[in-house]
Amino acid sequence: xxxxKALWATLANxxxxxVFGYPGGAxxxxxxxxxxxxxxxxxLTRHEQGAAHAAEGWAKATGEIGVCMATSGPGATNLVTxxxxxxLDSVPLLAITGNVARHLMGTDAFQExxxxxxxxxxxxxxxxxxxxxxxxRIVAEAIRIARSGRPGPxxxxxxxxxxxxxxxxxxxxxxxxxxxxxxxxxxxxxxxxLLLGAxxxxxxxxxxxxxxxxxxxxxxxxxxxxxxTTLMGLGAFPSSDPLWLGMPGxxxxxxxxxxxxxxxxxxxxxxxxxxxxxxxxxxxxxxxSIIHVELDAAEIGKIIRTHVPVRGDAKVAAxxxxxxxxxxxxxxxxATLAEWTSRTVTPETWGAGYAVKAVTERLSEHDILSSxxxxxxxxxxQLARFERPRRWINSxxxxxxxxxxxxxxxxxMAEPGVRSVVxxxxxxxxxxxxxxxxxxxxxxxxxxxxxxxxxxxxxxRQWQEMFHExxxxxxxxxxxxxxxxxxxxxxxVPGYRATSAEELPAAIDAWLNDPKSALLExxxxxxxxxxxxxxxxxxxxxLIETEPGRTPxxxxxxxxxxxxxxxx
Amino acid sequence: xxNAQDQLLSLLVRDEPRVLTRITALFGRRGYNIKSLSVGxxxxxxxxxxxxxxxxxxxxxxxxIKQLEKLxxxxxxIDHSLEKFVDRELVLVKVAITPESRVEVRQIAEDFRSRIxxxxxxxxxxxxxxxxxxxTAFIEQMRPFGILETMRTGRIALTRGSNADVPxxxxxxxxxxxxxxxxxxxxxxEERARGVPNLF
Numbered sequence: 001x002x003x004x005k006a007l008w009a010t011l012a013n014x015x016x017x018x019v020f021g022y023p024g025g026a027x028x029x030x031x032x033x034x035x036x037x038x039x040x041x042x043x044l045t046r047h048e049q050g051a052a053h054a055a056e057g058w059a060k061a062t063g064e065i066g067v068c069m070a071t072s073g074p075g076a077t078n079l080v081t082x083x084x085x086x087x088l089d090s091v092p093l094l095a096i097t098g099n100v101a102r103h104l105m106g107t108d109a110f111q112e113x114x115x116x117x118x119x120x121x122x123x124x125x126x127x128x129x130x131x132x133x134x135x136x137r138i139v140a141e142a143i144r145i146a147r148s149g150r151p152g153p154x155x156x157x158x159x160x161x162x163x164x165x166x167x168x169x170x171x172x173x174x175x176x177x178x179x180x181x182x183x184x185x186x187x188x189x190x191x192x193x194l195l196l197g198a199x200x201x202x203x204x205x206x207x208x209x210x211x212x213x214x215x216x217x218x219x220x221x222x223x224x225x226x227x228x229t230t231l232m233g234l235g236a237f238p239s240s241d242p243l244w245l246g247m248p249g250x251x252x253x254x255x256x257x258x259x260x261x262x263x264x265x266x267x268x269x270x271x272x273x274x275x276x277x278x279x280x281x282x283x284x285x286x287x288x289s290i291i292h293v294e295l296d297a298a299e300i301g302k303i304i305r306t307h308v309p310v311r312g313d314a315k316v317a318a319x320x321x322x323x324x325x326x327x328x329x330x331x332x333x334x335a336t337l338a339e340w341t342s343r344t345v346t347p348e349t350w351g352a353g354y355a356v357k358a359v360t361e362r363l364s365e366h367d368i369l370s371s372x373x374x375x376x377x378x379x380x381x382q383l384a385r386f387e388r389p390r391r392w393i394n395s396x397x398x399x400x401x402x403x404x405x406x407x408x409x410x411x412x413m414a415e416p417g418v419r420s421v422v423x424x425x426x427x428x429x430x431x432x433x434x435x436x437x438x439x440x441x442x443x444x445x446x447x448x449x450x451x452x453x454x455x456x457x458x459x460x461r462q463w464q465e466m467f468h469e470x471x472x473x474x475x476x477x478x479x480x481x482x483x484x485x486x487x488x489x490x491x492x493v494p495g496y497r498a499t500s501a502e503e504l505p506a507a508i509d510a511w512l513n514d515p516k517s518a519l520l521e522x523x524x525x526x527x528x529x530x531x532x533x534x535x536x537x538x539x540x541x542x543l544i545e546t547e548p549g550r551t552p553x554x555x556x557x558x559x560x561x562x563x564x565x566x567x568x
Numbered sequence: 569x570x571n572a573q574d575q576l577l578s579l580l581v582r583d584e585p586r587v588l589t590r591i592t593a594l595f596g597r598r599g600y601n602i603k604s605l606s607v608g609x610x611x612x613x614x615x616x617x618x619x620x621x622x623x624x625x626x627x628x629x630x631x632x633i634k635q636l637e638k639l640x641x642x643x644x645x646i647d648h649s650l651e652k653f654v655d656r657e658l659v660l661v662k663v664a665i666t667p668e669s670r671v672e673v674r675q676i677a678e679d680f681r682s683r684i685x686x687x688x689x690x691x692x693x694x695x696x697x698x699x700x701x702x703x704t705a706f707i708e709q710m711r712p713f714g715i716l717e718t719m720r721t722g723r724i725a726l727t728r729g730s731n732a733d734v735p736x737x738x739x740x741x742x743x744x745x746x747x748x749x750x751x752x753x754x755x756x757x758e759e760r761a762r763g764v765p766n767l768f
Contacts, residue, residue: 125640298634
């Protein structure tokens with residue numbers, strides 16, 4: 001047995017069924033050994049970035065570790081964006097890279113890059129394997145680290161001579177799942193007493209609580225406490241429930257942002273108070289005592305002053321907090337929330353918002369909805385309905401354009417029986433459009449691509465409109481965009497197009513009913529912003545309200561926001 | 569910075585490649601201000617010890633500790649603001665001398681209980697050990713004669729072995745965390761790495 005075979009044996013032992021990757025010189029022994037391990041399926045993407053995002057999509061859909069693989073140098077550096085993305089969104093990911101042989105390391109050899117140095121700040125941990133005896137142990141440990149506690153990406157870099165070296169040791173079996181850390185009963189007690197005295201309670205749920213969706217839902221209903229789900233937490237609480245107030249933050253709902261601003265007790269579970277959620281920090285939940293349930297101690301008190309820190313697993317904490325619950329929703333608070341909720345408007349006129357609404361309305365709660373990054377992402381987060389966790393896949397922390405399509409492929413391969421729909425913009429889709437070939441190669445039939453084409457880098461354009469006096473610098477794509485239907489056709493992927501509200505329903509029908517994976521291009525007007533919006537530097541209560549996908553007259557609001565930001 | 573002051577941390581780390589880079593990169597990335605850092609081996613093979621002086625207010629240091637705790641190679645962190653400790657620093661100072669100043673320079677050095685480690689015709693090199701204040705005072709005393717070169721080790725610290733005069737909130741009833749055998753963490757890690765059940 002060689003080091004390369006020991007690698008595959010270890011992966012197989014850990015139940016890894018699929019690896020997304022791209023071969024090259026320094027990882028060839030691993031690809032050679034792959035032929036002896038049919039129990040592991042390798043998916044050849046068209047770019048290593050596609051492999052990393054596909055592995056992320058796999059992990060985000062299943063909650064299990066995703067694995068990607070690349071050669072040294074440029075192959076390894078092409079994984080960097082995916083690793084950074086996984087780090088910020090706490091995605092369990094294992095990246096295997098080849099490297100030049102040990103005697104060449106440090107000599108600027110052909111295709112040599114110091115990938116462990118490069119990825120130091122964007123991995124939970126990383127390794128260079130220096131002896132073949134260590135390889136299986138390190139891979140097993142990397143998998144354990146990626147999955148345990150707050151998940152994250154771990155990279156293992158294997159020099160080529162180690163891949164070829166003879167290996168005589170044991171192939172490790174998986175580490176036992178680490179113990180779940182339960183919060184202290186004192187902290188739960190303090191949280192409970194705060195809730196019992198609350199007049200205007202609100203619960204805020206983030207991506208760290210996705211796997212505690214059932215407990216979160218039980219907790220909310222037991223206390224009768226209104227729930228806000230962050231961009232990463234969408235699906236942790238059913239949006240059909242009357243207690244749901246929507247998403248908070250920069251493009252959050254009126255109800256969510258007003259509720260945070262008015263609340264006297266805010267119970268946050270599995271979130272890190274990202275700046276896109278809080279708005280101006282000193283204007284965030286100004287009247288609230290904050291309970292922060294979080295596994296990663298470093299997140300408690302990092303951004304927001306916490307009155308009751310509860311350190312532990314979201315599932316356990318939510319279950320503990322459900323005990324001794326009393327209904328605390330007062331008629332006054334309920335009425336206030338109802339008034340705010342009624343200010344949720346749906347887009348009536350033709351545009352990106354209208355299209356996103358029409359597409360997402362057609363999906364069932366079992367379908368996986370991925371998105372790329374930009375206006376269409378915020379519109380999907382605002383307008384789609386999320387009934388269950390791990391059915392919404394997007395790049396939250398890093399905001400990676402090009403993420404959506406490969407992630408949807410990864411999710412589709414993890415769950416072949418489920419429809420994997422991705423909404424992308426004309427800009428972002430072109431960053432990883434080469435993965436159309438991956439659809440063709442593996443005859444993947446359950447990916448549905450929807451491109452909202454407004455001929456602009458829409459989100460940048462919106463900011464230029466609001467903050468740069470409409471100087472539209474380098475955001476116009478219209479003259480150079482491909483014919484997306486023809487592009488899909490080049491890869492034997494059926495394409496459909498709609499250019500108006502009248503054409504849209506039939507086009508969606510044809511696109512969804514096509515037995516193969518298919519692409520739908522929706523051509524929408526150029527000039528729309530995403531609203532409601534909290535301008536950068538403003539507090540949540542200073543949000544600009546209007547219907548999603550419509551640009552209001554901003555002059556007064558912007559002036560006000562600028563004044564407030566200066567005051568801060 | 570409000571209430572910013574020097575705070576002393578000791579870290580026990582696994583002796584792995586890049587562990588120093590991981591720690592300094594973390595400080596750099598998060599904008600914590602390292603005033604000094606010294607590293608050395610310990611009585612346990614495979615474990616190194618660092619003393620880091622961080623300049624910042626309490627909140628910053630607490631956040632730094634929490635971020636450091638997440639690093640896989642960090643076995644243990646001792647926050648010396650919670651523990652009685654002893655600390656020392658060593659400096660080598662090369663002072664210019666003339667026939668006229670020679671005696672006076674040596675006299676000052678003696679007052680500081682400093683040792684001469686190198687004698688030249690135009691310079692003497694002194695070794696001084698002590699706390700930060702003493703070293704700074706020594707250097708200032710020598711400045712008028714002309715300092716040619718200095719090098720300081722940075723502070724190193726250990727918790728005190730006796731609990732007698734330590735505030736009770738640190739120790740509660742039993743022993744301090746800082747005095748627990750450090751190998752527990754390391755051994756547990758090694759055992760986990762070998763797949764042996766952790767008996768601790």
